[in-house]
Amino acid sequence: MIQKYQLIQLITKFLNTKENSSQKEEVINWYNQHSTYDQKLLEEKAAVLQKNTKTRLVKSINSPKTKIVKFLNIRNAVAASILLIGISSWIFFLSNTAKVKLATANQLASVQPAQERAIITLENGKKIELDKLKINETIQIDNITISKDEHGKVSYRQSDSKKEIIQLNTLSVPKASIYSLMLTDGTIVTLNAGSKLIYPSSFGDGDRSVFLEGEGYFEVTKSKNNTRFIVKTSKQQVTVLGTKFNIKAYPEETKTQTTLAEGKVSISNLATAETAKILMPNQQATNNNFSPMSIETIDIENAIGWTKGQFCFDGKNTTAVFEEIARWYDVDMDYSNYQRNTTQYKGKIPRNLSLDKLMKLLNFAEIHTKASLTNNQRIKLQLN
Template identity: 40%
Template sequence: MKADKKISHILTKYLRRQESVEERQALYKWYDELDHVHSDADTGSSQKRTKAKLWKEINPAPSVIKPLWYKFGAVAALLLIGYFGYTYFNARNSFSPMEAQEIAAITPGENKATITLADGKIIDLTDLDTDQSLTTGNGLFIKDASGRITYVNKTTTARPDKLNTLKTPKAGQYSIVLSDGTKVFLNAESSLSYPETFGNTDRIVMLQGEAYFEVTKDPQHRKFIVKTAKQTTEVLGTKFNINAYEDESVVKTTLAEGSIRVNPNNKNITPITLKPDEQTVLQANKILSQQVDASYAIGWTQGQFCFDGTNSEEVLRQIARWYDVEIEYANKNAITYSGKIPKNLSLDKLIKLLEYADINVQAVTNQQNKRKLIIN
């Protein structure tokens, strides 16, 4: 940094034409060595392109008659801004290993979410007190002692067009009881859109991410329908889980109780009706069903990571969502994992478990407090 300040001082003098011969030579030398000031490959390439452009500006074609000092002075000012801009950017964005106590301080996710009301108002649910109620158009919701939100109808007038959206961040999850009594558990980095009150037609909700549903049987026999980007799931009264994260290559729908029908949006794919302990796996152009232990699919609602022949990349994506970290691969493996891990572990303890499973992890961070796990 002392060298940076010295160059800055010389450039300032240079622009005022007050530099000495020695200072001018030092400035030219600094310029010539500019290719070597960054170790980062991408930044180095950008710097070389910048230098080439600047050199062209400093050495114009013979037909362009302008004083070299004027040209170099203007370019030097731009170069100084660019150089220190790169330095500042890299310092903030470069990652360095985390200390053991820093890793231990990273706690797992917890109950946190927001609700966006039909009028666009956003409510942070952590700001609501226990037993506090909030009016929402035709209904109201109450936060109970467990932190769960329950919707209560204030009127018999149904407004299925008035949608609310429950959204969880990374390292967050939340549970909600809809106006028909259906319970929904929303996993990290997910969202559920639903009406304040259901109408006389089908009960329709929209899901992004992952959720577990315990659907209340309806006296009017209205279907409960969950729409995701790639499929529609129809039920009457049942318990099931849908994993439909955008960064997953497949959509998994797992039935715990009752019966559901999975309808892919691709009409060339035949719908499938599931029985308990069955799961559909929807890919781009096909769907298959398989026997599973449904408790593994819904284990996250009971505080566990549950893996049943799960590949390492999917394992790490689940961890990334729950601990709000990024994943970077220095090396990938094709190993699959089976077992259960408590979701309430601090990150350092989780890393130790991963290392026992032959997943070598280095935790790093930067000045913006972005946290990353590098998999070796």
């Protein structure tokens, strides 16, 4: 196999037109082995230039020697210089690629799906790790009682205290986690991995308002006096009386989406002055940066599949689902080699699998992935 230092010498000789016929053949053989791969790694213009240069190389091998020893003209000199730079870049990439460490089967098997885990941060800064609450255990904080029933569901209720002190609390669900919480009005909120909910310790007589960052599924209970339940995100405000809906509003993503499962909601676009819109079941409202809100009818199961333990591929959302996978397993993602215009998988994959089993299913579905380790030993999935 031709060595790197030998390749550099041969290319240098070629640029100086001092190579012999056997050396030229070595360069061409090397190029034939790697030209297709190079074109994927280098910029499009460099790839085209290398292809043209390859043609010139092939022609030159059969040319009379009197033509070979001629000095290169300016155009060929520039092209040859760029070729040398391209090949040097390829050598540098090859040496770095060799250092990429693939994740082992045991390392992938050790990465488990999201667990029930969450932290409540009180207004005074005190933190409570809810997953450490035992079954039927109760914690009393001021006039609020936090308890976990025999099914593992955590409830957040107002105590029989005459003096009511309403505080803003934050429920944080880290990556590789999921959690459900019942608020003091009976509303149940399920937060997906990497999400946060800011809410009052109890609701007064007016609107019941909370703030969401990330993704949450709400099952809103009607209050006795029919007060509105309002969910605010950075781009939307969703107003309801009693209904079930999903909101996806991760800060790192440009889109905010609200999907209605039951009932009726009113949605305001906080980025524009457009009139609030009414959403009906199986409809989804999308804000994309500062553009007007769009509404479309969708398959509700694809939007709330995460609450039922499923990754849902609809044939065009592969990268979006992989962002879910990254949060669900707390891994990194690499899309640099992914061809988005290719045929994409349509179907459902369980979320309760270890990472090695998930990857086997993904590859079986022709969603080709491989796993490597970053410098800080985090797992990175590459979607090909």
